[in-house]
Amino acid sequence: MWKIDLESSKWVTFIVFWLFKNVSCNSVAQKIYVELNNTVPCVRLLNATHQIGCQSSISGDTGVIHVLESEADLEWPLSKGPNPPYMVLLESSLFTKSIMMKMKNASSRVAGVVVVPKTSPREFSPHTTCPNENTGVYTETYDSNLAHCNQTVWNPRGNGLSYEEFDFPVFSLKEDNETEVIKQCYFDHNRVVNGSGPQYPLCAMQLFSHMFAVTDTATCMRRSNIDFSSSPVMVCDPLGGYNVWAFIRPYNSTAFGHKENESVVIAAARLDSRAFFLQDSTGAEGSVSGFVTLLAAAQALRQATQEAPPTRNILFAFFHGEVFDYIGSSRMVYNMKNNKFVIDLDNVHSILEIGQVGVRSGSNLFLHSDPVSRRNNTVDDEVTNLVNNLHSSTAGLNFSFVESGFSQPLPPSSFQRFLRARAIPGIVLADHQTAFNNRYYESFYDNAAHLNLTYPSNLSPEEQLEFVTDTAKSLTEVATAVARALFKQAGGNDSQVNNINADPKTVTQMLYGFLVRSNNSWFQAVMAPELKDVLQPNPPQYYVGVAKSSHQANALTYLVQYLLANLTGTATNLTQSQCKKPDELPNESTYVYSYLWVQGMVPPNSTQRESFCVRTAVRRVMAVSPAFDLGDYVSKEYSTWTESQRKFIKARIFLVASRDLEMMTLGVGVAVLFTSLLVTYFVSTKADVLFSAVREPANAAY
């Protein structure tokens, strides 16, 4: 027996682990499949009544690739092609409602669709024509003439593609090497030659995007066994994010409910946006133009409100999740009604909301108000007062405000949720009088180019950050007018008004950071050190996403929070440890303020950042639809949107062989098996005849 001593066992263990680490598989799979990594899937969303989005089967959908050249070419995958099902590859100009609906109706022959974004079409909006029509204020009971966009269709170009349901997967690829590989494979194998069908083997693609949730939110919430297990397996997750808000004169944040003798003017804007492919949301005109203007107005008001505080308070509110039936604003109204917010609806004096203000036709901006609530004289007087304040604020600027038609309803806006609860006077600013000027509402093409954000070509990224574009100049003027109007509305001293000016440099830096590149030096300087990896070389995501139980927000929320803190807060001398626990100091209180440690700029002659502590009134509050608190998953009152969970998202291409070859292989295999069984049986029974025994002593033959 040989003993294994400690020395040799150590050697053996070492060799085994080294082998494990270094062995790499060169398996047959690498000869067959090419994995596609840069894909964005269309996912399934559910609400109280419907499911929308796309679904693949649980083991993926495979189809022979067909590159669509025109709408007439659809005949090949839908009827003429001899090798169904097909995986249709579209360029963005062909990604239209009519083509998608034709493919939806022939879904037995279509295994999936892949969209390659290229040039922007002239106009494209996959959203509905009447956004958020069931959760705004215009219901049948409020005013039946204005309900369901009977009076004004806000998004006439909308084709509703984002709200359709497809039972095949739809993916989007970036135009890069992978798309070239697919097209090369198609041209090598799948092309039709002289009218006859292409020869096997054919180039095919498989898409995996299996969604777990079905039917509607109530069904999937029931199937997630939340009530029966301490670690529930969720099938779908409610959408939600964070609202960011700040008062000019902050209150004690633990004292909820009505505040005596306090009157607040709310200045609101929306943060989020969407596209057909949710992770590709851009929202330049749809949301960025609005909240950047409000951030600039907040900065402009800072000096004046600190020197001569106005009588009324001003609340800057940035709502998230507004695209999906007003998640953020309905949460704030719900909190106000249920005494879970520092003020309540009786404290709200008036509301000014900044809608889409980026694409002006002419030099007018339009003021929208609600005709139904203005039938009440007090409300009407207040609205007229606000309109006058706005008119007088444009003195000396290059544009003017014009009231939209008196009988016209409000466009889709967060203000509608406040009106649903109480008839509050308010105005929504927009660059459109009736239908949207935005040709790409809630679409992937609503990007920097749509806002005419152009930079001279010879600038480095840091120089582009500082360059003041024309768009920035026009938004700066809007921000100035908004700031002055808010100051007057809050009862500020008229003599101070002309000193209130928005800073074009801030506006252009914000536009660059939110629409071109969020990883720039200014954004790095205003962020906290532990969040600096949130900044990427592309614009942030504007989709509200799933409400996370951990207190992590997405990049957009953090950016708005820290920017608002930087623009309205004060820098203090606190050290980093004091910044974490400021209550120990005599003049600081975390009930009233929040203290954020930010990175700061890098001085020109050193590499170390000058970090400091900002004292600010900015708060970030979870915004999930009240329907999930109340457990009412079929609510008609609140948003019930959820996003389905999924196994994994994968896409790959490969060649497929003809059915004949496969069957021939199987046939040969079965024949070989049977022949060998027969022959072996025969030989083994006749073995004593076939193999004569060997004459060996003491050797018995079988």
Next chain:
Amino acid sequence: MTAAVFFGCAFIAFGPAFSLFIFTIAKDPLRVIILIAGAFFWLVSLLLSSLVWFIATKATNAQDLTLQKDLLIFGCVFSVILQEVFRFAYYRLLRKANEGLAAISEEDGPPLSVREMAYVAGLGFGIMSGAFSMINTLSDSLGPGTVGMFGDSQYYFITSALMTLALTLLHTFWGVVFFEGCERRRWWVIAVVLCLHLMVFSLSLLNPLYVGSILPVYAIMLLMAVWAFFSSGGSLHNITLLWMCRKSNTETSS
């Protein structure tokens, strides 16, 4: 490619081995043990030779493709030689074991003849070699895609299965011939087996020119089948006996 190809290739590659196992090995537990031990010996030989190859590749530049191909050829030649060495080692082990088994067995003499052990050992080598070559390929054949994206032939799966079938049977015949040669002290048999094994390996290098590799390998397999038949006690006389038996059986029955 799909389930059809998976089952087709599995039947092609492992059908004969499976039927040989069922009809000749499965009933006798001693044969099963020798089969498994033979498979293990083959596996150890492959492990050692692949260690050598692995160290050689890691010690050299992985980007130099011609060097890597040459190292692969060297590794395979070394593996062939090592497999035959282990076949000889297994022969010695079985001879020793046979004496021990004869001593403890109830019957008069050893329970298995050398010929039976030769056949079972060869089959063990063959089954393990086939499993090692084919299982990885078979698992990838279950997916929807087939080989060909990077210019390989689309008949990859079928030809792999056919080669595996040939190699399994070849190992069986080589085992029979090898042990018989060792028994009769005819050492040139070992050299011939080694040369034939090396020739089959070099023919497989001709892939994907499948005509050049599969057909000669099957020709060699038929030659080896005839040689193994004769060296395990068969003869033309026995075949004619068999034929006449059948003929007389049919005559008497009809």
